[in-house]
Amino acid sequence: MSLARTALELAAAHDSAAAHRLYRELHAHPELSGAEHRTAARVSTALRTEGVVCTEGVGGTGVVGVLSNGPGRTVLVRADMDALPVTENSGLPYASTVDGVMHACGHDAHTAMLVGTAQALARGRRHWNGTVVLVAQPAEETGEGALAMRGDGLHERFPVPDVLLAQHISAGPIGLVAHVAGPVLAASASIDVVVHGRGGHGSRPDTTTDPIVIGAAIVGRLQTIVAREIAPRETAVVTVGRFHAGTAKNIIPATAELGLTVRAASRDLQERILAAVHRIVRAECEAGGATTGPDIRVVKSMPATVNDARVARSVADIHTRMFGSTRIVDPGPAMGSEDFSELALTPDGRAIPYHYWFLPSTPLAVWDVAPGQSPMAKFGNVPSAHSPDFAPDPAVLDHGVAAMTGAVLAELAADPERTRPHRRARRS
Known part of the structure; x- marks a missing residue:
């Protein structure tokens, strides 16, 4: 069986209904940066149910889960958990119940995808070997969470990864996967x-x-x-x-x-x-x-987020085989910023290669009627991240679980001899 087909079958076997329930629950109960206590507890409970060894309180409210399955490469998967000080105006039936706080950047979806991916991998152990480190990170919006987790011994207390992976939902027609090799965020x-x-x-x-x-x-x-x-x-x-x-x-x-x-x-x-x-x-x-x-x-x-060229090719290739070439796009770098790359530095100064991609999540019914004759024109006329109207299509959850499952399997199976040697890096 091909790796792409295996990834699709593993992803299809995850409990989609449970992932959607978790997403709606997290969306209705958002927590600001550094205060993600309820969210962290829900993530830990869900991961432990799948046999993942979890540690809470890493770098504040961070959660680290380790899913070991024999010798092999180690892949770290990161999702962010925090919400924003935004008053929701989406009209969703599961809209925020917390005054002035909203998951306006999709971190609730990322967290649900992380749990779904863990479930898919845990239930399909016979198809892979190695270790998957599952990171639910706090305080991405303030730029403090990744540094706090790294400072709390992320790469000393847990297996040091060979590669890091992360994905983020965005505006744009649902069903696409957006990959950029090299600089992706400012x-x-x-x-x-x-x-x-x-x-x-x-x-x-x-x-x-x-x-x-x-x-x-x-x-x-x-x-x-x-x-x-x-x-x-x-x-x-x-x-x-x-x-x-x-x-x-x-x-x-x-x-x-x-x-x-x-x-x-x-x-x-x-x-x-x-x-x-x-x-x-x-x-x-x-x-x-x-x-x-x-x-x-x-x-x-x-810091800037700069995707590793080899890992970008590897992940884009598995996604092309999973979803088809027409679903893979390269939007070029964006001016948003992330602290994800702060996780890609070991205590001895080695830089770990990583890849960060986007999952457009605008419902097609919204996208199709948005003003504009070109995708870029439409992009500026649909609710995007940090908007009080941001309401991603929940179908992006299953798409995201499939995308991350495929990326993890591809990197677990990657030939270590082809992996670029770690380089020393300095961060100011």
């Missing part, structure tokens, strides 16, 4: 800025130093970084997503607070943009007569 940094002025009465601006005016100048000038300092062949985004100042219409406040993100296709480009941000913020504060220099603090940083 490096990112989140920055908090405080501008210091001198407050006073709105009728006497001459006696004040208005931090709102300075902050507005900063917002405008920051847009010139990508427009005027970055070469057109390079890809970057600078977004100011928060601007807070003042308490009343007739009071000029003493401070203004800005929150922004920087996304870049490489760490080098990210560092150049960060240097420009610091330069512009300081210069605009000086030009506006700020009473003191600004406070500039990088509060979160995530």
Whole structure:
């Protein structure tokens, strides 16, 4: 029997109804980053039912399951568990029951797929050898979870993987699998800025130093970084997503607070943009007569996600044989960011190859009527991740279990001699 057929048969044997129930339960009871206690308990219970040896509390609320089946390669499968501070507007019958919290990024689906994949592999042990490490990771949205799990001994307390795998649902017509070899997600940094002025009465601006005016100048000038300092062949985004100042219409406040993100296709480009941000913020504060220099603090940083070429070919090949070539697409790199690649570094500095792919999950009924004559036009007109209207087609669960099962089997069967030697890597 071919590997692709085996993967499809194993995936079909998982308890689909149970996976859908788990998904609906997790969606209705979302938990924010670092507080995924209920979710972790449900994952552990489900994995132990399939004979997986589980450890809870890794890196906070993380769960690590080990499914051993004799000698062979070790494959790590990761799913994220946390939700977002978003008020749901999807209208789903299993919508969030937690005020202001929603699984708006599909992590509930990823978690259910992880459990379904574990079940498929556990029930089909006679078809594979080796070890599968199943990681339910907390706090992906804050960029803290992967580092916390690694810092808590992920690769010291559990089998060190030969390869890491992860998948993420996205907007786009359900049934496709999106693979990118090489850079797939951007490096990112989140920055908090405080501008210091001198407050006073709105009728006497001459006696004040208005931090709102300075902050507005900063917002405008920051847009010139990508427009005027970055070469057109390079890809970057600078977004100011928060601007807070003042308490009343007739009071000029003493401070203004800005929150922004920087996304870049490489760490080098990210560092150049960060240097420009610091330069512009300081210069605009000086030009506006700020009473003191600004406070500039990088509060979160995530590295670029760069897929290993060999693993990307291996996984894309098994998916092509499973689903057909017309279902496999290459959308190119995106500007979103992930902390998944933080798991790909061992304590002695060895980089572990990995592959991260997307599963479009927009219901076809929604996709077909979306405005636009091209896929890219339609893509911008359907609810996507982080939207309060994000409502993936639950059928993506079975598709995801099949996709991950096939990827795991392909990597367990990979010829170690063809695997690129681990390289030493540095992470700032």
